[in-house]
Amino acid sequence: MRNIFTLHKMSNIELSEQEIQRRQSLTELRNMGIDPYPAAEYVVTAYSTDIRNEFKDDDPQRDVTIAGRIMSRRIMGKASFIELQDSKGRIQVYISRDGICPEDNADMYNVVFKKLLDIGDFIGIKGYVFRTQMGEISVHASELTVLSKSLRPLPIVKYKDGVAYDAFDDPELRARQRYVDLVVNDGVKGTFLKRATILRTLRSILDEAGYTEVETPTLQAIAGGASARPFITHFNALDIDMYMRIATELYLKRLIVGGFEGVYEIGKNFRNEGMDRNHNPEFTCMELYVQYKDYNWMMSFTEQMLEKICIAVNGTSESKIGDNVISFKAPYRRLPILDAIKEKTGYDLNGKNEDEIRQICKELKMEIDDTMGKGKLIDEIFGEFCEGTFIQPTFITDYPVEMSPLTKMHRSKPGLTERFELMVNGKELANAYSELNDPIDQYNRFVDQMKLADKGDDEAMIIDHDFMRALEYGMPPTSGIGIGIDRLAMFMIGQPTIQEVLLFPQMKPEKKAQVVSPDDFIQIGVPAEWAEVVIKAGYNSVESLRNCKPSQVQQQLSGYRKKNKLDIPSLSLEDVEKWFA
RNA sequence: GAAUCAGUAGCUCAGCAGGUAGAGCACAUCCCUUUUAAGGAUGGGGUCCCGGGUUCGAGCCCCGGCUGGUUCACCA
Numbered sequence: 001m002r003n004i005f006t007l008h009k010m011s012n013i014e015l016s017e018q019e020i021q022r023r024q025s026l027t028e029l030r031n032m033g034i035d036p037y038p039a040a041e042y043v044v045t046a047y048s049t050d051i052r053n054e055f056k057d058d059d060p061q062r063d064v065t066i067a068g069r070i071m072s073r074r075i076m077g078k079a080s081f082i083e084l085q086d087s088k089g090r091i092q093v094y095i096s097r098d099g100i101c102p103e104d105n106a107d108m109y110n111v112v113f114k115k116l117l118d119i120g121d122f123i124g125i126k127g128y129v130f131r132t133q134m135g136e137i138s139v140h141a142s143e144l145t146v147l148s149k150s151l152r153p154l155p156i157v158k159y160k161d162g163v164a165y166d167a168f169d170d171p172e173l174r175a176r177q178r179y180v181d182l183v184v185n186d187g188v189k190g191t192f193l194k195r196a197t198i199l200r201t202l203r204s205i206l207d208e209a210g211y212t213e214v215e216t217p218t219l220q221a222i223a224g225g226a227s228a229r230p231f232i233t234h235f236n237a238l239d240i241d242m243y244m245r246i247a248t249e250l251y252l253k254r255l256i257v258g259g260f261e262g263v264y265e266i267g268k269n270f271r272n273e274g275m276d277r278n279h280n281p282e283f284t285c286m287e288l289y290v291q292y293k294d295y296n297w298m299m300s301f302t303e304q305m306l307e308k309i310c311i312a313v314n315g316t317s318e319s320k321i322g323d324n325v326i327s328f329k330a331p332y333r334r335l336p337i338l339d340a341i342k343e344k345t346g347y348d349l350n351g352k353n354e355d356e357i358r359q360i361c362k363e364l365k366m367e368i369d370d371t372m373g374k375g376k377l378i379d380e381i382f383g384e385f386c387e388g389t390f391i392q393p394t395f396i397t398d399y400p401v402e403m404s405p406l407t408k409m410h411r412s413k414p415g416l417t418e419r420f421e422l423m424v425n426g427k428e429l430a431n432a433y434s435e436l437n438d439p440i441d442q443y444n445r446f447v448d449q450m451k452l453a454d455k456g457d458d459e460a461m462i463i464d465h466d467f468m469r470a471l472e473y474g475m476p477p478t479s480g481i482g483i484g485i486d487r488l489a490m491f492m493i494g495q496p497t498i499q500e501v502l503l504f505p506q507m508k509p510e511k512k513a514q515v516v517s518p519d520d521f522i523q524i525g526v527p528a529e530w531a532e533v534v535i536k537a538g539y540n541s542v543e544s545l546r547n548c549k550p551s552q553v554q555q556q557l558s559g560y561r562k563k564n565k566l567d568i569p570s571l572s573l574e575d576v577e578k579w580f581a
Numbered sequence: 582g583a584a585u586c587a588g589u590a591g592c593u594c595a596g597c598a599g600g601u602a603g604a605g606c607a608c609a610u611c612c613c614u615u616u617u618a619a620g621g622a623u624g625g626g627g628u629c630c631c632g633g634g635u636u637c638g639a640g641c642c643c644c645g646g647c648u649g650g651u652u653c654a655c656c657a
Binding site: 016017018019021022072074075076078079080081083092094096097099107118119130131132133134136138140152153154155156157158159160161163165166167168169170171173184196226227228229246247252269270273274276277278279327428480484486506508 | 582590593606607608616617618619626648649650655656657
């Protein structure tokens with residue numbers, strides 16, 4: 001019987017049996033003169049899915065060199081099949097003793113392949129493509145190269161007819177160990193390839209339109225351009241607090257002032273708020289500003305852009321999210337917010353004042369408070385009764401001025417602004433304006449925001465004096481839009497949660513493992529061979545050990561030694577008492 | 582923030598009416614040269630999330646905590 005304490009030194013006590021076994025294999029590979037982590041380039045000439053797609057039974061024999069992870073093994077004596085997973089997919093490899101070994105030495109098959117390699121290891125295979133009796137296109141191996149040894153067993157997910165068995169599906173583990181998720185779960189990598197397609201398509205549309213991609217500060221002295229709580233950090237050199245940006249808006253408008261025809265930025269915003277299936281504290285936003293345009297133009301531009309992106313991702317202008325099929329085919333319905341409210345609640349808010357609207361809110365049995373102004377109340381009604389009902393892409397337009405401090409007043413509807421939000425699947429996807437470029441109006445809006453703030457609205461905006469200065473130099477008529485890229489990805493790919501479209505969603509820090517080390521016990525006089533045992537027996541600090549009686553400790557450790565048949569010197573009570581000195 | 586469910590082997594999960602923990606896959610040893618969720622035989626592997634409590638005895642019951650899922654609330 002193997003004894004892990006004597007065989008594997010002290011450091012292995014926390015490893016599982018399988019991990020220890022893999023480390024042993026590592027050593028044995030080295031002893032055989034095989035480097036488990038070779039440095040040299042391994043030149044591959046083909047990929048799994050291409051090999052299958054290109055194979056024709058009548059073609060002359062095709063030689064290939066492929067590389068990837070071993071994902072399963074079926075060993076039948078002197079012949080085996082493995083599934084090799086490369087960056088594009090999986091392919092079966094046929095490995096036989098006589099195929100990969102010289103006549104006088106079968107070690108490569110019998111020892112290296114069968115004993116020392118495991119699922120998860122990277123190997124390279126040279127061989128030729130053929131079809132097995134069962135009809136599966138495979139690679140017949142003539143040479144096997146160890147490329148990288150895996151020391152941790154992967155979760156084993158098996159697939160048959162597209163059904164996953166023993167899926168690795170704990171949401172927490174999947175997100176925390178995305179690298180494992182990507183390796184073993186079908187379709188996860190595809191999600192992120194699609195996300196990349198979305199970004200690539202978006203960029204190419206904007207670039208072709210002649211707009212310039214720019215980068216503006218993430219670290220800002222004033223977090224402006226949106227209503228949200230920021231993350232605060234400290235800049236030591238200047239000894240001032242700074243904010244992680246909550247939006248790119250105000251900087252991009254400065255660039256329009258500076259004379260760009262159109263600028264866009266795709267980047268992270270940070271908001272110090274909750275996280276759930278629709279929110280992550282850092283999220284990706286695309287903001288675009290174009291001079292001389294208005295929000296009507298922006299609606300047309302947006303619907304055409306989304307249609308193109310959807311086709312690029314899905315091959316069609318439709319996308320499935322749960323039970324909903326969403327058509328991104330332009331054009332989309334355009335509906336003023338007050339009409340939407342009238343449509344969904346029956347109340348016509350046109351021309352109503354704040355008190356009248358407050359009364360309607362009460363009739364609708366909504367929870368409201370006195371800090372809410374007219375704009376906020378309308379926003380609440382819309383959020384409560386309308387927002388979730390717009391499944392197909394719908395532009396909701398002409399928001400009240402109170403909730404749109406950066407938006408130009410409507411050209412013909414008093415009290416309203418030239419703003420739209422694009423609703424998809426009952427959620428906001430984009431937000432756009434005819435940008436406010438009247439500096440005096442803008443200043444007054446900021447002042448109104450301050451009043452709201454004084455009233456207790458902690459979402460109200462803070463005035464940015466440098467932005468005001470820029471506006472005073474003059475900004476051309478401009479339309480701008482912000483699109484949440486993570487939500488866009490959810491809609492386009494058909495994922496129900498933001499975590500599924502983020503490679504590394506924010507999570508609570510992992511619980512720290514016990515930090516006690518054997519040295520801590522050795523220092524108080526515990527013999528080295530006993531130190532690990534003391535930890536294993538449940539003492540996770542010197543203090544916890546000293547809180548027990550020496551006789552109790554001695555009895556427990558001796559019991560543990562006996563039970564586990566440990567081949568180490570026994571302990572006398574005197575020995576143990578010395579630890580308490 | 583609230584309600585609710587969950588945390589058991591590397592992975593997916595059983596375990597109930599409190600009595601020293603089970604399966605499949607994975608792993609180890611052996612058999613098998615075209616298999617495929619390969620198969621056959623044998624075997625090893627657990628701080629039953631953590632800490633208290635009740636009890637002769639707790640994976641299971643009670644209290645507290647941690648972590649996560651779901652729903653709701655909040656949230657540009």
